Amino acid sequence: MKIWIDLDNSPHVLFFKPIIERLEREQIETVLTVRCFSQTEELAARHGLRYCVIGRHSNPLHFTTRVAATLHRAGQLAKFVRQHQPDVAVSHGSRALVLAAWTLGIPSMTLYDYEFVSARIFNKLSKRVLAPKIIAQDRLAAQGLDPRKFTSYPGLKEETYIYDFHPDPAILQELGLDPNRLIITVRPQANWAHYHDPQSETLFRALIERLRRQRDAQVIIVPRTQSQRAELVAQYHLAEAPFKVLERAVDGLSLMWYSDAVFSGGGTMVREAALLGVNVYSTFAGKLGAGDQQLASEGKLKLVLEPGAFGQIVFSKRKASPQFKPDERSKTREFIYRQIVDFVKAHVSEAGVPVAV
Numbered sequence: 001m002k003i004w005i006d007l008d009n010s011p012h013v014l015f016f017k018p019i020i021e022r023l024e025r026e027q028i029e030t031v032l033t034v035r036c037f038s039q040t041e042e043l044a045a046r047h048g049l050r051y052c053v054i055g056r057h058s059n060p061l062h063f064t065t066r067v068a069a070t071l072h073r074a075g076q077l078a079k080f081v082r083q084h085q086p087d088v089a090v091s092h093g094s095r096a097l098v099l100a101a102w103t104l105g106i107p108s109m110t111l112y113d114y115e116f117v118s119a120r121i122f123n124k125l126s127k128r129v130l131a132p133k134i135i136a137q138d139r140l141a142a143q144g145l146d147p148r149k150f151t152s153y154p155g156l157k158e159e160t161y162i163y164d165f166h167p168d169p170a171i172l173q174e175l176g177l178d179p180n181r182l183i184i185t186v187r188p189q190a191n192w193a194h195y196h197d198p199q200s201e202t203l204f205r206a207l208i209e210r211l212r213r214q215r216d217a218q219v220i221i222v223p224r225t226q227s228q229r230a231e232l233v234a235q236y237h238l239a240e241a242p243f244k245v246l247e248r249a250v251d252g253l254s255l256m257w258y259s260d261a262v263f264s265g266g267g268t269m270v271r272e273a274a275l276l277g278v279n280v281y282s283t284f285a286g287k288l289g290a291g292d293q294q295l296a297s298e299g300k301l302k303l304v305l306e307p308g309a310f311g312q313i314v315f316s317k318r319k320a321s322p323q324f325k326p327d328e329r330s331k332t333r334e335f336i337y338r339q340i341v342d343f344v345k346a347h348v349s350e351a352g353v354p355v356a357v
Helices: 011-025 040-046 063-082 095-104 120-125 137-142 170-174 199-212 226-236 252-257 268-276 290-297 307-312 332-350
Strands: 002-007 029-036 052-056 088-091 108-111 128-132 150-153 182-187 217-221 243-245 261-264 280-282
Touching: 002 011, 002 095, 011 029, 011 040, 011 332, 029 040, 029 063, 052 063, 063 095, 088 095, 088 332, 095 108, 095 120, 108 332, 128 332, 137 150, 150 332, 170 252, 182 199, 199 307, 226 243, 252 268, 261 268, 268 280, 268 290
Parallel strands: 002 029, 002 088, 029 052, 088 108, 108 128, 128 150, 182 217, 182 261, 217 243, 261 280
Antiparallel strands: none
């Protein structure tokens, strides 16, 4: 059995790594492709994955150019994957993979965890779709998802790997951070995402001005791309204290673990920090997903809704590191893993190849 997995964005590295390792332990071959975007390639290399880079992100601003870029990468993927002949394809929201797999007649499984993403292509062309159980099914159905294709999974995407985490203090030395001073980590918004709300930029500007006054702090800015890094440094004058704008991928979980506060313009980093028990604020101004809503209702995530709210935040050093219990593992990873294995077994069996179940 052979599974093709495409890592389309940086969060997919940590998500798929334990799944890939287990597949290979159980003698299920994987073909791994990576898009050159948002440190995805750097992180895949850092975590020892074997992959081939296919395509890069061109950051198009208009819908038609986005479609053209996706179609171009789909063609590149199809050309590469045709020679490997995988039985199935799996991704966490890679449109290019879904298109390439459909073109080649390869059954695809798509996972996604934000119900306001443009998901029609996944819902239409994928053979199986997985999303967190907390997302209302009527919302998914509104985007054309056939309930016969859909399987809900327990927990959040980040729970496939977060409970294996062990903080590495080497991150402090790597970034030249003084653990006795305030450490604040900031992840900007994805301005190019189709669900981006301009209010997020207003919030980000207010956050930067608030942090500029926090002279005792070490503010680590974690840009999503090199082009965003250059834009942030120039637009917000971040080349001086208290700011340090990262130039490369780092151990993000360890950085957040040793941070006294984390601010993020959306998504994965917010939920990772919340699950680790870190003091985390969301500056995402788009439609809030069910996962973030749940964490906010549990008091694990603070939502910043207006620029003036930053003035009310008082920063202080934590007296102790956040605590979470590694033995409190959710069933998320096991459930998703079994779904992937069952998917490939079912389609290999349909092709007339005997499969041990």
